[in-house]
Amino acid sequence: MxxxxxxxxxxxxxxxxxxxxxxxxxxxxxxxxxxxxxxxxxxxxxxxxxxxxxxxxxxxxxxxxxxxxxxxxxxxxxxxxxxxxxxxxxxxxxxxxxxxxxxxxxxxxxxxxxxxxxxxxxxxxxYPEQTAGALMTSDYATLKAHWTVHKALLRLRLEAPDKETIYQMYVIDKFRTLLGTLSLKQLILASPDTKIADLMLTDVVSVNVADDQEDVIETIRHYDLLAIPVLDDEQQLVGIITYDDAMDAAVEEATEDAQKSGSVATLNSSFKDISLGRLYSKRIGWLLLLVFGALFSGAGIAYFEDIIARNVALVFFLPLLVGSGGNAGSQASALMVRAMATGEVQMKDWFSLLGREVMVAAALGFTLALAVSGLGWMRGGPDVAIVVASAMVCVVLAGSLIGFGLPFILSRFNMDPAAASGPLVTTIVDATGVLIYLGFASVMLGL
Amino acid sequence: MxxxxxxxxxxxxxxxxxxxxxxxxxxxxxxxxxxxxxxxxxxxxxxxxxxxxxxxxxxxxxxxxxxxxxxxxxxxxxxxxxxxxxxxxxxxxxxxxxxxxxxxxxxxxxxxxxxxxxxxxxxxxxYPEQTAGALMTSDYATLKAHWTVHKALLRLRLEAPDKETIYQMYVIDKFRTLLGTLSLKQLILASPDTKIADLMLTDVVSVNVADDQEDVIETIRHYDLLAIPVLDDEQQLVGIITYDDAMDAAVEEATEDAQKSGSVATLNSSFKDISLGRLYSKRIGWLLLLVFGALFSGAGIAYFEDIIARNVALVFFLPLLVGSGGNAGSQASALMVRAMATGEVQMKDWFSLLGREVMVAAALGFTLALAVSGLGWMRGGPDVAIVVASAMVCVVLAGSLIGFGLPFILSRFNMDPAAASGPLVTTIVDATGVLIYLGFASVMLGL
Incomplete structure (x- = not known):
């Protein structure tokens, strides 16, 4: 059927x-x-x-x-x-x-x-949302250290129907302190009169009940766990989180980050089913903020209005230059935000990665400068070509560093690095790019 | 330690x-x-x-x-x-x-x-990368339908050490046709002389060996499976994919999509360890493509050069308008790309979602128009205010529809919708926005 x-x-x-x-x-x-x-x-x-x-x-x-x-x-x-x-x-x-x-x-x-x-x-x-406590279940199987494998299997058969998983078991004492873990595979392979204490693994990977769900997901994934025990501050077992809930949470986190990358507030509900009004409210906040951010670009242009009036051809290159800076910045922030979300990059890596970003951005800037300088020559002669090319290098460099640095700065102030979205980076880079380009033009062309 | x-x-x-x-x-x-x-x-x-x-x-x-x-x-x-x-x-x-x-x-x-x-x-x-075949393992436990639970447990104990999982078992006939599945939990709870045939579930959720890994991940997650059987075109069992490999693949997919959202080609290696040269090559392609895309914006501006020269104040509003269109487009594409990646939205949903996007985009456009029209009045009087406000509505609407439609179009031509990145959408919307805004200005101000 x-x-x-x-x-x-x-x-x-x-x-x-x-x-x-x-x-x-x-x-x-x-x-x-x-x-x-x-x-x-x-x-x-x-x-x-x-x-x-x-x-x-x-x-x-x-x-x-x-x-x-x-x-x-x-x-x-x-x-x-x-x-x-x-x-x-x-x-x-x-x-x-x-x-x-x-x-x-x-x-x-x-x-x-x-x-x-x-x-x-x-x-x-x-427990607050997005913490280990909010993800965990209390339907798990526990064993006592002095039991034999035989007794453990008997007990497990009785309890199994009510447990979320019986493939991973937790050995606790009377204070619920976690002594070790055991898998059903180990239990099945062991001889029936072995003591649980002799079989269990004592160096247990666990999370604290207040830990962020991102850390939980990353730990489960890193160690390929079926379930992870959750402990309170007294090291007592208060729950477990199973891989399937962690996987759902991982997809949810990735969805949130993808939405943030487009400057949309977390929908917290299905995209397909969300109402018109809520979709509007999730989008308008950032748009308003960014339109006022764009005022700085407008102000930059207004400041150089005389120069533009005297050489309107300059405006032709404006979208190319600020666009390229924004694009390079979006690339850098997309790479950084994701690497920070998966735990690959941490705050301490910032300095070592900065050097690489500067070099890559410079290389990207020079390549793009080369690509557009011919056009600059055609439309405005050698002077304009030099202005456009050198502005390009600087704008791409500035854009990349803004895109690279913003996630770190947000993280430093305990904000989600994912808020360093493409549109936010682009808006900041736009204003910077206008100033660099028209500043160069005014100095180099003596306008 | x-x-x-x-x-x-x-x-x-x-x-x-x-x-x-x-x-x-x-x-x-x-x-x-x-x-x-x-x-x-x-x-x-x-x-x-x-x-x-x-x-x-x-x-x-x-x-x-x-x-x-x-x-x-x-x-x-x-x-x-x-x-x-x-x-x-x-x-x-x-x-x-x-x-x-x-x-x-x-x-x-x-x-x-x-x-x-x-x-x-x-x-x-x-098997080609990113298919079920490339993710699957051949270390799984199989059972015969005529075995008893007792015999199955004995066999399992022998084979367990070599299997990636013994918690999910597969019942096959002599042609390796998959007849059903059984979990270790069922096996442990059943009485020893029950026949496997009477215990197994016969309506099995499976994937084909050529299926895309995105489908595999989504199926495992949807059904909360520990492992999914992989069949060839003859319905024979050729492997299984375990949840932990699916989870790794899911994180990899999300990383790829996050990188694409910033117009970076798939790194295919760790961000932290990638060499300077490779990072450059993963970024320069899109940047070059986009800089030539930005030429259209430049050309649009050049076309209206006379109008700009006669009313330089218009340039002030350019970044606000095209920026807002790009931002609204980035929002729409981020939402669509993600909803398509998780399988929530499919090609067939496109028409029903279009209506909602139009209404939300119009509401966003009117709000932003209201926000900037005062500024238009201040800087250029009522005429400019009307031009700016009506251009804003149209640019935001156009931007949203481009961001909304591009992932569908790419998908229609069998390309990854994730390629509808923020920078690509922004570049296309920029050119559209320039034409709309300066077009409106030339008509309405009679320039």
Whole structure:
């Protein structure tokens, strides 16, 4: 059954619900396809369709929806259904959904949970977004150091259905201090009476609950981990982050950075579904800021108005020169911002990279100068050619250094280097380029 | 022992090698830290240090190095050592390294491998980069449908040490046709005499060996898979791709797109380590292309030279207007390129999104027009204010539509939409903006 057929089945299910037929179909399909097929149904319809699944599948399908969609559908569900769903969801996703519910909905779902679950929801929901705490789950498997492999496997079989992963296990003492980790592979390969203490790895890669999610992603990726333990300041285990959540977070970070590179404020929602008004508000801020930034270029031109009036041919080269500076600057900032986002480049590298950037920018500037000097000669003679060529070298050099330096400066002041977007760099370089070019012209042509 | 201490230990190991001490230290450390600590050592030094590890750890540590670094160190190794390492590496990484070796090195390592391994290397190395085939490994665990759970677990214990993952298993028939998948979790929870055929999931999410790696990443992420099976055109299982390789590929793709967004050709190597010459060559191409693109802006200005000469005050507003158009275009292209890269937006969405873009762009244009019209009045009276305001609306609209449409057009011609970079959009919008603004001025001011 392909996705279109599944959708048609769902439409038919709205008319004449048949939970047995639907469950039989879903037995052999990935539940993510069900979630996809819900696209386009209204929230009450989606709630009715989800209700036809087993509670386990219901929670699973729900987990593949966006958070906005989850909250929308939750509103269309009865208090009892929502409470039942809530107790079945994975702890990290439950906490994320909890943060999106209204106070009234929260009051409806909490009484349906056991005290320990209630505490868990409140605790997980309390961590700030984009931190390790907000990404982590509390559904992980723990072992005791004095257990044997045999006992560990027995316990794991009992607990497995409720855990997000059982492939990575955590050995803790009675204070929840993390003593070591163990993979299911190790457990399966070991002889049954080996002690966990003799098998576990004690030098554990972990993150702190307050760490930024970028660091979490980078650590998981660097060490090829399936999951990473999250510790509080007392080194106690408070949760784990699984690779799939880290991967989602990585894609989200890359999306944010891509949007920032175009001077768009973080959308925080799907691009396809965002409303007109919100898309406007995410774009207008930077545009207004940049248009006032462009005033400096205008002011530069106004300052040299007499020179332009006396030699209007100069204006011909203005877009070439300031454009090239802006382009070289955009290149430099795109390279730096990305290298800083992946952790490849850090603040301490700035000086060693500066030398390289100067040399590359000079080479780029000379090449471009050569390319346009002929044109300068044709349109204005040797004098103009020299002005245009030397301005080009300086503008490209200035542009590159602005694009190279801005991410570092922002980072130095604890701002996201990704805010050094192409348009911001271009606007700053434009003003600089106008001054350099017309300054050169006024001095060298004696205008 | 922290990373600095590990580095000092390695320095000491070069003076007086002690493999027992080193192996004891590494027993409790993640091998990735060893790979990190090799940074800064010369290739022959790194080869000597790696040689102190067990062969297994040697291969593991090697896998955490970049491919360039691997090839460099391989050159410093003896033929025998390289052959031994080669037989121990994971099949996907071995094939990647093979592709980086010289012919002479290839001749050196192949005879050290069993015939089956040799075929495997040649086969995996033959797939084009950025396809599923190039990402996949052949170290996966397969089961037969008629086996019992008990037998499957016994076999798995035997094979586990050589497999990249045993958490996801693949059920095949004698023609290697993929019949279903099974997770280790299912296997552990099932009773020992259950048949694999009764346990496996038969509606398997898979990719074709020729699929683009972007699709692979998106599928793994969408379904939260630990690994995805790769099939050939005959639906036979030829490999699997694990989540960690997909995650690395995702970060690589995001890096490439980020570089393209700044009009830099794909570096294909670490930004920090790239040579001056290569960095220059990755940047100069686009810069030259764009400088000639900027000639159109220059030509536009030259065409209206008389008008500018008669009203030099107009030049003041040029950077504001064309800048705003470029910025709005950069925003639109950044949003589109990213939404297309994550698969959120496809070609078929183009028409429905166009309407929204027009409305948002018009709203942005009117807001910016309002913001600058006062300035126009001040500097040139009501006439100039009207010219500037109406040009602003049109330039922002044109810029947005260019930024919005270019990724679609590139994609339509089977080019990467990410090539619709900020600088390219800006350059095209600049020329358009010059024509719109000075055109409006010439008509409306009757110049």
């Amino acid at each position: 392909d996705n279109k057929a599944l959708r048609e089945l769902l439409e038919q299910m709205l008319e004449s619900p048949d939970k047995h037929q639907l469950r039989a179909v879903m037995e052999n399909r990935h539940i993510a396809d069900f979630a996809d097929a819900l696209d386009g149904f209204s929230a009450p319809q989606a709630a009715r369709l989800l209700d036809l699944l087993t509670l386990h599948d219901h929670a699973e399908a729900f987990s593949f929806l966006t958070e906005e969609r989850q909250a929308e559908i939750a509103t269309a569900m009865s208090r009892n259904d929502l409470a039942a769903l809530f107790s079945q969801m994975e702890s990290d996703e439950r906490a994320d959904l909890y943060n999106k519910l209204t106070d009234e909905q929260r009051q409806a779902v909490l009484p349906g949970l056991a005290q320990a679950e209630r505490d868990d929801v409140r605790r997980l929901a309390s | 922290d990373n600095k201490a590990l580095r000092e230990l390695l320095e000491q190991m070069l003076e007086s090698p002690d493999k027992h001490q080193l192996r004891a230290v590494m027993e409790n450390r993640h091998i990735a830290d060893f790979a990190d600590a090799l940074d800064g050592f010369s290739a022959p030094q790194a080869a000597r240090l790696l040689d102190l590890l067990t062969l297994h750890d040697h291969a593991e540590a090697f896998s955490f190095l970049t491919e360039e670094r691997q090839a460099e160190i391989a050159t410093a190794m003896s033929r025998n050592d390289l052959a031994a390492l080669f037989s121990q590496m994971e099949s996907d990484e071995r094939a990647d390294l093979y592709n980086k070796l010289t012919d002479e090195q290839r001749q050196a390592v192949l005879p050290g491998l069993a015939q089956a391994e040799r075929d495997d290397v040649r086969r995996l190395a033959s």
